[in-house]
Amino acid sequence: MYSNPNYGSGLHHSHSISSNRGYQSSPSPYPNxxxxxxxxxxxxxxxxxxxxxxxxxxxxxxxxxxxxxxxxALVNGNWSRFDLDTxxxxxxxxxxxxxxxxxxxxxxxxxxxxxxxxxVFRHFDRxxxxxxDGHELAEALRSFGYSLAPSLxxxxxxxxxxxxxxxxxxxxxxxxxxxxRACVAVKTLTEAFQRADTDRDGWVTINYExxxxxxxxxx
Amino acid sequence: MYSNPNYGSGLHHSHSISSNRGYQSSPSPYPNxxxxxxxxxxxxxxxxxxxxxxxxxxxxxxxxxxxxxxxxALVNGNWSRFDLDTxxxxxxxxxxxxxxxxxxxxxxxxxxxxxxxxxVFRHFDRxxxxxxDGHELAEALRSFGYSLAPSLxxxxxxxxxxxxxxxxxxxxxxxxxxxxRACVAVKTLTEAFQRADTDRDGWVTINYExxxxxxxxxx
Numbered sequence: 331m332y333s334n335p336n337y338g339s340g341l342h343h344s345h346s347i348s349s350n351r352g353y354q355s356s357p358s359p360y361p362n363x364x365x366x367x368x369x370x371x372x373x374x375x376x377x378x379x380x381x382x383x384x385x386x387x388x389x390x391x392x393x394x395x396x397x398x399x400x401x402x403a404l405v406n407g408n409w410s411r412f413d414l415d416t417x418x419x420x421x422x423x424x425x426x427x428x429x430x431x432x433x434x435x436x437x438x439x440x441x442x443x444x445x446x447x448x449x450v451f452r453h454f455d456r457x458x459x460x461x462x463d464g465h466e467l468a469e470a471l472r473s474f475g476y477s478l479a480p481s482l483x484x485x486x487x488x489x490x491x492x493x494x495x496x497x498x499x500x501x502x503x504x505x506x507x508x509x510x511r512a513c514v515a516v517k518t519l520t521e522a523f524q525r526a527d528t529d530r531d532g533w534v535t536i537n538y539e540x541x542x543x544x545x546x547x548x549x
Numbered sequence: 550m551y552s553n554p555n556y557g558s559g560l561h562h563s564h565s566i567s568s569n570r571g572y573q574s575s576p577s578p579y580p581n582x583x584x585x586x587x588x589x590x591x592x593x594x595x596x597x598x599x600x601x602x603x604x605x606x607x608x609x610x611x612x613x614x615x616x617x618x619x620x621x622a623l624v625n626g627n628w629s630r631f632d633l634d635t636x637x638x639x640x641x642x643x644x645x646x647x648x649x650x651x652x653x654x655x656x657x658x659x660x661x662x663x664x665x666x667x668x669v670f671r672h673f674d675r676x677x678x679x680x681x682d683g684h685e686l687a688e689a690l691r692s693f694g695y696s697l698a699p700s701l702x703x704x705x706x707x708x709x710x711x712x713x714x715x716x717x718x719x720x721x722x723x724x725x726x727x728x729x730r731a732c733v734a735v736k737t738l739t740e741a742f743q744r745a746d747t748d749r750d751g752w753v754t755i756n757y758e759x760x761x762x763x764x765x766x767x768x
Binding site (some may be wrong): 366396397400413414416418421422425430481482485486492493494508520527532533534535536537538539541542545546547548 | 633754
């Protein structure tokens, strides 16, 4: 049962992030990669540093970033690649003109979003392990306003962990990309449930198609 | 609305597969990789070929296969790696003793499961493109007994496609690993909905925790 009427509010910004710029750890597109071949200049007024990052990710110099270019550019702190599902989730959020790729204007929002999430991840990775464990995940979700039952927290931890529980010792942690996906999935699903729960009693009556639509629209 | 009372039944075996052995295309653990270092022999009565594959996948010679070993061994027809979520799904199905790894006895079932799915994938990949498009996906799900609304089929195609739609041209296809995950997800979600739909009228009344449990238990 969800218990906080503010659940889901301000997932991006409700958690105070004092200074997440300058966070040197991955994930980040390789900022030092220099361009080669023909490349049009940045649009007027563009942040030169952001333009440099954009052109580094846009490896085929098409002027926009594809799913595969974005996936190639994003790595976790342990150098593992972002899951395709997380990359597609980012594309879906920031490809506002539905072109299937990320243009420079869209890239600006994407970059800020990832930077903000890096700050959140670093904040909740209390033991500086580079991954989020079950306790840290519960803390993070609670700070976003989600009061989830322990059984649900365990399910989320297992689903988004970067490996399987071995039966002994703690389960493997959650890498950055999967942490972001887990949080966005909880937000998306909870908000969809809340919309269906018109009388706000914690129960919904839905048919198969509505149910599947909610699930399939979550990342 | 689901319409077929047989939905979900026999997803593995209901579709007739005449001959899926000998299918040479990926995914497969590298069968020609030979062992090195100390390795205990196969258990009595073990299929020597299966044992050879098992030891090839068990690269650290621990006697069982971890998530990372399985992920390293499995590739799609286009040589892309299996998604972690698909690998974890396979582990969850076949790690019957919940050790967190796949022993040789468990590997036998896993190998057959993948081989069977290869046959299904090959059967529905009518244009031999190496990936499943929306039409082929609809055909496959229909053959498993799922009569899904076109809007749901579109959502499934988009969610499991190996890239983003570009706005022009057809969306990218679904690779083998994501095809299997899509089918198992539809099966898992539909069966869970069906269990909740005790009076079989196509509607369920569930609370937030039940809803989240169903979703989080799907791969």
